[in-house]
Amino acid sequence: MVPGNPVFSPDSKKIRVTVSRSTLETDLTRIWELNVDGTNPHLLPLPQHWPEDSAVYGGIWTPGGKHFVFSSFKDGSDNLYEYLEPRWYEFWNKPYAVRLTPGQPEVTAMAPSRDGNGMFVVGRMAQGSMHFYDEKEKRFLPYLGGLPATQLVVSPDRKWMVYTDYPRGYLWRCKVDGSEKLQLTDTLAQMPTWSPDSQWIAYSDWHELYRVSVDGGLPEKLTSEGFMEVLPSWSPDGKSIYFNDYPIQGHLRIRILDLETKKVSTMPGSDGYYAPLWSPDGQYLAGIQNPPKSLAIYSVKTK
Numbered sequence: 111m112v113p114g115n116p117v118f119s120p121d122s123k124k125i126r127v128t129v130s131r132s133t134l135e136t137d138l139t140r141i142w143e144l145n146v147d148g149t150n151p152h153l154l155p156l157p158q159h160w161p162e163d164s165a166v167y168g169g170i171w172t173p174g175g176k177h178f179v180f181s182s183f184k185d186g187s188d189n190l191y192e193y194l195e196p197r198w199y200e201f202w203n204k205p206y207a208v209r210l211t212p213g214q215p216e217v218t219a220m221a222p223s224r225d226g227n228g229m230f231v232v233g234r235m236a237q238g239s240m241h242f243y244d245e246k247e248k249r250f251l252p253y254l255g256g257l258p259a260t261q262l263v264v265s266p267d268r269k270w271m272v273y274t275d276y277p278r279g280y281l282w283r284c285k286v287d288g289s290e291k292l293q294l295t296d297t298l299a300q301m302p303t304w305s306p307d308s309q310w311i312a313y314s315d316w317h318e319l320y321r322v323s324v325d326g327g328l329p330e331k332l333t334s335e336g337f338m339e340v341l342p343s344w345s346p347d348g349k350s351i352y353f354n355d356y357p358i359q360g361h362l363r364i365r366i367l368d369l370e371t372k373k374v375s376t377m378p379g380s381d382g383y384y385a386p387l388w389s390p391d392g393q394y395l396a397g398i399q400n401p402p403k404s405l406a407i408y409s410v411k412t413k
Contacts, residue, residue, distance in 0.1 A: 115128045123145065126143050127142055155205050157207045161184060168180060255288075301341055317338060320332055352365070380397070
């Protein structure tokens with residue numbers, strides 16, 4: 111555990127402090143509360159429906175103790191939230207939080223006003239635009255009007271493309287000319303990859319794997335391994351997805367998800383390999399070996 115940002119309550123009876131607990135599976139950051147003599151340490155209760163993987167940190171009281179404000183990445187960017195506790199006689203209610211900032215610019219620092227009724231914040235505006243290299247012009251030019259996007263992937267039938275918007279990282283699809291845009295997720299979606307029939311997109315949220323239809327709808331959770339599943343790659347027949355746990359020493363292996371049974375197995379002989387990638391013709395599977403760090407090719411014919 112790594113504590114930081116301790117703050118005293120205005121009456122000097124309590125301390126609230128940010129604590130990070132990192133493991134292979136999670137990077138959990140929360141605010142703890144304890145009495146000034148060190149007794150009764152406990153997690154500050156999270157508001158209802160607060161995502162377990164959304165960090166809560168850097169809390170401060172305003173002068174007079176009327177407001178307690180903290181930071182979180184809950185809504186896709188660093189925002190400020192006010193922590194509101196029910197009055198002492200409202201025992202049936204639970205704490206809740208109200209977002210105070212709009213998402214952009216991201217909040218990097220804050221300080222309360224002297225009267226305790228406002229906040230001064232330092233923000234950072236994240237901006238980006240997609241460009242392509244024009245062979246004739248010999249320079250980069252804006253693509254689709256400088257669309258703020260990353261991780262663009264064209265479908266195998268060349269009709270569609272998916273991308274993650276910047277800076278939130280939500281998944282979208284559209285025609286290759288930019289028409290028929292549709293938002294596919296309202297949560298983080300990384301490393302998108304198309305199914306061979308161009309009907310599905312698999313992706314990782316840096317915890318588990320999901321797939322979503324090109325037509326939209328609720329994303330389907332595919333794994334529950336708990337080891338930060340990343341880098342999905344569809345098998346040539348579209349019946350399975352190859353992936354790996356986050357590449358940490360001791361957890362390097364290529365995993366195979368059977369889409370019909372939802373069972374996960376380990377590819378034989380894949381210990382020490384990660385980042386699986388199938389060739390378009392389905393004859394080869396590339397992967398990275400570590401140690402020693404090198405590129406390896408698996409041949410379907412020779413096995």
